[in-house]
Amino acid sequence: MIIGGLQKVTLVDYPGKLACTVFLSGCNFRCPFCYSKELVIPEEIKSHPQISEKQFFDFLNEKKGLLEGCVLCGGEPTVCGDELIEFARKIKEEGFLVKLDTNGTNPKVIKKMIEKGVVDYIAMDIKTPLNKEKYIIGSGIVEIDIENIKESIKIIKNSGIDYEFRSTIVPGIHTKEDIIQMAKDIAPANKYYLQGFRGEKGTIDDRLSSVKPFDDKLLKEIGEEIKSNFNVFKIR
Numbered sequence: 001m002i003i004g005g006l007q008k009v010t011l012v013d014y015p016g017k018l019a020c021t022v023f024l025s026g027c028n029f030r031c032p033f034c035y036s037k038e039l040v041i042p043e044e045i046k047s048h049p050q051i052s053e054k055q056f057f058d059f060l061n062e063k064k065g066l067l068e069g070c071v072l073c074g075g076e077p078t079v080c081g082d083e084l085i086e087f088a089r090k091i092k093e094e095g096f097l098v099k100l101d102t103n104g105t106n107p108k109v110i111k112k113m114i115e116k117g118v119v120d121y122i123a124m125d126i127k128t129p130l131n132k133e134k135y136i137i138g139s140g141i142v143e144i145d146i147e148n149i150k151e152s153i154k155i156i157k158n159s160g161i162d163y164e165f166r167s168t169i170v171p172g173i174h175t176k177e178d179i180i181q182m183a184k185d186i187a188p189a190n191k192y193y194l195q196g197f198r199g200e201k202g203t204i205d206d207r208l209s210s211v212k213p214f215d216d217k218l219l220k221e222i223g224e225e226i227k228s229n230f231n232v233f234k235i236r
Contacts, residue, residue, distance in 0.1 A: 001083040002026065003051040004039045006059065010071065014099045014121065015164075019069035022056060024084070027076040028105055030142050031127065032205030033170045033197050039075040040204065053087070060094050069097035069120070078106035085109070088118035099123065104152035105135075105144050114159045122156050122163045128174075129181035153186055164191035164232075171197075171211055179222050187229035194219065195236045 005023035007013075013021050025048070027040040034040055038048040060070070070091050077084050077100060088098050099121040102110060113119040128135060135144040156163045165186050169179055183192060196219070199211040219235050227233040 001080045013071045014069045017068040021071040024077045026079045034204045037204045071099045073101045078109040107151040126167045130185040166193040168195045183226035191232040192230045
């Protein structure tokens with residue numbers, strides 16, 4: 001398991017908690033709109049600075065009584081398998097809450113984390129509609145079995161722990177119909193957030209740097225159509 005970064009304080013990544021965010025390298029997706037290619041592309045991972053597990057836990061030890069939680073982000077943390085579960089267990093033993101950010105492609109890992117009590121909050125990204133045989137991201141370089149995505153949604157909704165679903169929406173990749181379908185695919189659910197893509201250099205596909213976000217009026221129209229399916233719905 002490679003720790004590719006550490007944000008020492010965040011007020012937004014763990015709802016209602018003062019937390020840190022640890023970035024784990026490696027991902028089974030190649031989303032063209034991803035902002036973190038240094039955590040995703042193997043060549044970029046090799047040249048990117050790393051943090052040792054000892055350095056991370058030394059930091060956590062110093063922050064006891066100050067920070068409440070730790071966000072496990074990526075890349076995609078669940079590609080680390082049992083190493084991730086053990087890592088989360090150690091964080092819990094230090095007295096911190098654990099939030100997992102995931103794309104939902106590894107339901108067995110998610111289920112095991114819940115069963116072992118090493119995760120307190122899960123945020124799952126919904127990338128595309130689920131009405132296809134394969135979960136195809138962007139150009140289709142990576143195809144994921146959509147049944148795994150559906151299983152993760154089911155596990156998370158029935159977990160008894162706090163959770164949210166969220167979608168980064170990108171003009172040219174998502175349509176209005178796609179967004180409405182994604183909401184239907186997870187409904188009913190506790191929380192769902194739409195996150196407008198902001199074009200900037202550094203994404204996996206640099207051509208997206210010139211993409212303008214969805215019009216606010218359109219997003220509000222979509223929101224009115226889907227918000228009744230969720231206890232909490234917001235456009236970020």
